[in-house]
Amino acid sequence: MEDDKRQYLLLHYPSGHFDFAKGHIEPGETETMTLMRETEEEAGIGDLKVFPKRTNIRYFYVAKGNEREKRLKDNKAIWIFKQVHFYPAQTEMRDIRISHEHIGSVWLPYEEALAKVTFDNAKRVLTEAEMYLRSQGK
Known part of the structure; x- marks a missing residue:
């Protein structure tokens, strides 16, 4: 935290939106x-303290671009159901190294992060994390 004020890491994705780090679960992983x-x-970031609060997001989307082409070629549906689980986590690190999947990043306090995240689902995740952390005195 900077000046004892909680901040959230948002990653800037090439499509233009700001969101959290996320990815697919690998075999054998929790x-x-x-x-x-x-x-x-x-x-x-490798030094995370993960909190037990989980926010579940479920949604459908239509595959586009290369993903759509591959799914059509493989005779798969282009409507995709996605389920994502988010957990709040804490780190002391502030200097981050973004991957090739992103074009930037920003640390922001709750209100600014809420205004910056693009999607309603991300706003919900952020709000639930903030409410949980406040309730825990974090």
Whole structure:
């Protein structure tokens, strides 16, 4: 935290939106292991304290571009159901190393992060994390 004020890391994706680090669970991984691996891969952060609060997001989207072409070629549906689990986590690191998947990053306090995240689902995740951390006196 900077000046004892909680900040949230948002990653800038090439499509233009700001969101959290995330990724697919690998065989043999727990959700927490995936969170640790993806945060290390996408932001270079390896010292996470993960809190037990989980926010679940479920949605459908239509595959576009290369993903759409591959799914059509493989005779798969272009409507995709996605389920994502988010956990708040804490780190002392501020100097991050973004991966090739992102074009930038920013640390912001809650209100600014809420205005910056693009999607309603991300706003919900952020709000639930903030409410949980406040309730825990964090």
